[in-house]
Amino acid sequence: MSAKEKYLVLKNVSTHNLKNVEAKILLGGLNVVCGVSGSGKTSLIRHTLYPLLARALGQEVDDEEMSDDQGTLGPADAVKNLSSVHFVSQEGIGRSTRSTIATYLGFYDDIRKILATTPAAKANDLTPGFFSFNVPGGRCETCKGLGYVVEDLSFLGEMPVTCSSCRGMQFTDEALSITYRGKNLHDILQLTIEEAREFFYEHTKLARALDQIIGMGLGYVRLGQNTSSFSGGEAQRLKLLRLLLDAVDRKPCCLIFDEPSTGLSDKDVQQLLLQLLRLRDAGHTVIVVEHHLGLIASADWLLEVGPEAASAGGTLVFQGPPADIKKAKDSRTAPYLLSS
Numbered sequence: 001m002s003a004k005e006k007y008l009v010l011k012n013v014s015t016h017n018l019k020n021v022e023a024k025i026l027l028g029g030l031n032v033v034c035g036v037s038g039s040g041k042t043s044l045i046r047h048t049l050y051p052l053l054a055r056a057l058g059q060e061v062d063d064e065e066m067s068d069d070q071g072t073l074g075p076a077d078a079v080k081n082l083s084s085v086h087f088v089s090q091e092g093i094g095r096s097t098r099s100t101i102a103t104y105l106g107f108y109d110d111i112r113k114i115l116a117t118t119p120a121a122k123a124n125d126l127t128p129g130f131f132s133f134n135v136p137g138g139r140c141e142t143c144k145g146l147g148y149v150v151e152d153l154s155f156l157g158e159m160p161v162t163c164s165s166c167r168g169m170q171f172t173d174e175a176l177s178i179t180y181r182g183k184n185l186h187d188i189l190q191l192t193i194e195e196a197r198e199f200f201y202e203h204t205k206l207a208r209a210l211d212q213i214i215g216m217g218l219g220y221v222r223l224g225q226n227t228s229s230f231s232g233g234e235a236q237r238l239k240l241l242r243l244l245l246d247a248v249d250r251k252p253c254c255l256i257f258d259e260p261s262t263g264l265s266d267k268d269v270q271q272l273l274l275q276l277l278r279l280r281d282a283g284h285t286v287i288v289v290e291h292h293l294g295l296i297a298s299a300d301w302l303l304e305v306g307p308e309a310a311s312a313g314g315t316l317v318f319q320g321p322p323a324d325i326k327k328a329k330d331s332r333t334a335p336y337l338l339s340s
């Protein structure tokens with residue numbers, strides 16, 4: 001390794017089953033933390049590095065498992081290379097009924113602008129704001145643009161029922177009269193990401209964002225689909241996409257992912273890896289807790305916690321470039337990595 005490389009160093013870590021661990025994280029690198037289930041990798045990253053780094057950077061962390069005797073993080077001149085730390089979990093995205101993939105990732109704004117520049121919209125002085133879900137204008141005011149209302153159906157309890165004012169169309173007739181390439185806003189929100197990519201091919205910025213979503217294996221999602229319906233794996237990939245779409249230009253930060261390959265095909269894992277490398281190439285420090293061999297082999301800096309689970313684990317059996325793992329006698333990953 002060159003003298004220019006900088007590391008965050010965790011020392012004397014004794015969180016949960018960890019046994020006085022000392023571990024290094026490569027700044028500006030793709031760090032992968034592996035180890036058998038229950039070996040202590042989550043304790044090391046989620047419950048030690050994350051809260052210690054957040055505290056050092058003056059961020060609030062809500063981690064009731066955090067204690068004061070769980071180790072130290074340094075050196076200060078390495079920490080100051082980072083502006084913030086983000087833990088990208090598999091927990092679902094907010095329960096907002098109005099949150100869709102289009103609003104969550106921000107490209108709904110582009111779609112509103114496209115509609116507002118059609119001749120019919122211009123003739124009626126309709127602005128992008130007119131097509132918003134959040135403010136009155138083109139949305140149906142009975143259902144506030146949801147297309148349904150919640151009614152108390154006595155013995156069934158509260159149930160969503162198609163809005164009778166807009167017949168589930170979400171918008172007023174005036175808004176729905178505005179079309180782009182033959183589709184109104186309601187039609188557009190029914191498109192899948194893949195269909196939308198074709199439909200909006202002339203709009204470079206929007207098409208690029210849609211390409212990234214397809215690249216993450218989410219091309220089947222409908223633009224208007226509520227984000228609260230996504231699985232944990234889908235939610236995590238959406239969060240990664242949002243980071244990619246707006247964090248690439250941000251100051252270097254530390255991004256932590258907990259098993260992001262969960263539920264992905266090998267092809268989608270390749271795409272995930274490309275996106276993680278893009279974040280790294282933009283100067284961010286990426287840390288991934290993973291068991292997928294493809295991701296492990298692609299690390300700039302690999303850490304293995306183990307060798308086994310619980311009290312038979314809790315030590316660092318290896319840290320270094322993946323190619324050096326053959327030197328680690330207690331590694332459970334090395335035999336798989338070297339034979340693949």
Ligand SMILES: [Zn+2]
Binds near residue numbers: 143145
């Ligand atoms: Zn309505």
